[in-house]
């Protein structure tokens with residue numbers, strides 16, 4: 001295991017503020033989605049990222065538009081963290097013409113290639129090859145850009161992970177494997193479908209591995225810093241396993257169709273407490289280690305809520321897609 | 334007889350067949366708790382040995398089915414959504430479909446690959462495909478597509494008892510609840526279709542989810558005095574050629590309603606069979622009502638534009654009869 005060096009001095013008050021704000025943005029957007037879906041406010045189902053914000057944000061905070069990320073069915077958080085437009089994401093989930101994909105993709109396919117967001121993905125581990133390809137392109141361009149695959153503990157069991165690690169190590173690609181271990185793969189506990197430790201899978205390929213508390217934004221930032229620097233300096237791939245917890249269902253509404261429960265409510269509640277929740281944890285760290293105070297936090301919360309409200313209003317008021325657009329964008333004729 | 338919805342009927346077929354034959358085993362992602370309801374309670378009844386939760390690993394799942402079948406079991410490989418057939422496609426296309434043939438019949442492969450298919454739920458492009466055209470083209474696998482709870486039960490039981498790989502594909506949006514016979518030997522033979530409405534003016538051949546829409550269209554057409562012979566195809570490999578040709582002989586006109594994209598759809602293949610074998614009975618061109626050749630979009634208005642609706646079926650027939 002690579003030890004995670006202490007780079008925390010590199011994090012200024014403004015860095016912390018920016019990271020906190022982004023994490024809150026994800027949380028508030030998704031709290032809205034979790035509520036709105038109950039009333040059928042938008043068409044499809046949503047897989048919420050709530051509880052895992054401290055993974056995408058501190059990593060993406062170190063990236064530029066020329067870096068690439070490829071993510072999962074639980075992809076709103078990665079999209080926002082990498083600088084995706086919140087209004088356009090919201091409009092996409094509402095299935096509107098102003099959505100980032102014109103209403104054609106929805107929650108599971110939010111993407112913005114101009115911002116290096118290859119996108120969410122409906123196929124578990126489906127984004128893996130895409131990220132590797134982008135890493136290959138960056139390597140060939142020699143531009144110092146890195147490529148990140150976000151994937152779950154469940155996705156770690158797809159064979160393509162082995163293929164990806166082998167080729168990235170072999171070709172020394174600027175790739176970061178960011179495994180978000182939230183303990184569940186749909187409704188099955190990871191331990192029931194996974195042998196060994198996921199992070200150890202990097203070892204035989206000679207890929208440096210980092211294991212981190214994924215609910216601690218500062219720790220994630222530091223591990224990510226090392227991995228990003230390695231990529232930028234042409235030192236090859238890195239593997240991070242971030243331990244976290246999915247506070248919401250696998251998909252909203254799951255108890256309307258599941259025949260039984262699969263985890264204790266007390267377990268879920270535990271992960272929402274001050275000691276566990278990534279946003280509450282960063283909040284106390286922030287107050288303790290920066291010039292900012294509780295009042296400033298309140299101000300940030302209000303700003304974020306206003307921005308989310310605007311995005312929702314924008315989504316609701318936007319027009320439906322033109323029917324003719326259904327026929328666009330398949331293959332060039 | 335009792336009225337049942339689709340998932341409970343599928344579940345009952347699985348319970349009965351696992352009870353009947355202890356070589357039947359089932360595995361899939363979340364098979365224990367069951368995401369979609371097909372496998373609810375099986376693990377409690379038959380144990381974690383015979384009903385296994387797998388990791389997410391469709392490649393090995395589809396290949397394992399071939400090996401387990403060759404070694405004497407009757408595996409049911411539950412792939413959740415039709416799109417994940419693609420994820421596990423290598424062993425399906427290169428092994429399951431070919432191993433018996435390549436080895437001159439040395440091996441039997443009694444496998445059921447199970448998934449839900451199709452759109453209509455704003456699940457977007459990676460959860461809404463109809464993969465059967467690709468499967469039909471493999472040659473070495475059977476493909477069945479029930480349309481309601483009764484055919485779902487009868488076909489699944491036949492699929493489990495069949496000695497070939499069978500794809501068992503049901504509509505993700507469910508299907509018509511119907512009276513389902515209690516008989517635990519109620520089988521619907523693979524390769525037989527059902528004529529579910531009789532009429533003399535036009536034949537509709539419908540597949541899976543489209544059967545319900547075709548029934549609704551039939552009602553509308555009946556009200557206008559147009560008689561419809563409606564065939565619920567049920568099996569795509571093999572296809573019940575006799576029934577569709579006999580119907581065409583009677584009506585002289587046929588449309589095929591298929592939720593696959595038009596290009597190389599099941600509808601195109603059926604159209605080819607009919608023009609080969611029944612050309613002289615045709616009074617008008619064979620028409621296909623299919624999905625437009627695009628990925629399935631998320632927005633409901635876009636999605637209902639690309640997937641056939643009842644009105645599309647009615648319009649197609651009215652045009653065919655030159656009533657418009």
Ligand SMILES: Cc1ncc(C[n+]2csc(CCOP(=O)(O)OP(=O)(O)O)c2C)c(N)n1
Nearest residue numbers: 074122123124152153154155184185186420
């Ligand atoms: C190839 C494929 N197989 C199965 C599924 C169904 N499915 C969607 S999410 C999921 C679990 C994913 O677990 P994990 O990778 O841990 O991500 P998490 O949901 O915990 O974020 C499964 C099995 C899928 N979308 N794609």
Ligand SMILES: [Mg+2]
Nearest residue numbers: 152153184185
């Ligand atoms: Mg998980």
